[in-house]
């Protein structure tokens with residue numbers, strides 16, 4: 001049994017064929033999906049999907065590249081859904097310095113990240129974190145505003161050292177398609193040493209398609225490739241790894257197995 005801890009079935013590439021995508025994934029052993037929002041519409045759609053499909057859960061929030069110009073009204077509308085029984089996390093939230101170079105806009109990202117962590121803390125929810133080329137500031141914020149109900153570094157691509165800091169804050173590490181890339185040195189190192197009880201897997205579909213399907217649109221059905229590669233790197237039975245990761249994911253998001 002696998003749990004795709006971060007996918008975008010709410011994306012325009014997947015949503016039109018969502019029944020097919022879910023069925024194909026279930027055939028490969030995926031039992032649950034966390035559909036992650038990144039702005040107003042995608043968050044509302046994530047909740048709608050979670051409402052309709054028993055195996056789907058939702059995360060709601062504003063991604064760092066989507067925060068410019070968000071009104072207080074839209075923010076409140078999205079966040080009011082946090083009391084919905086299938087909303088299990090605030091995310092994806094965080095920092096992205098790859099796409100945003102402007103200092104003022106980066107400051108604004110920090111403000112929004114902190115605001116959403118505090119919201120999650122007040123509402124007893126874990127967070128799903130997006131961090132791209134912003135590790136130093138991200139870690140500093142997490143130290144000062146530690147998620148009280150934990151959280152996950154989604155598609156973790158940082159170093160082993162940063163991983164240790166994040167683990168010390170009580171958080172989880174999610175590995176995705178990048179761990180399968182033939183030239184992925186650091187994600188493979190992280191996979192080898194990450195403690196079993198803090199590891200999640202994800203697809204981030206339709207992005208980050210695992211090897212050997214790079215170039216195609218990603219789908220949750222490819223998550224088995226991520227699991228296989230981690231099992232190989234950890235020199236561990238796939239079945240055991242799969243069970244542990246599934247339990248970790250349910251524990252973090254407070255979901256009955």
Ligand code: NI
Nearest residue numbers: 006036092204
């Ligand atoms: Ni994502």
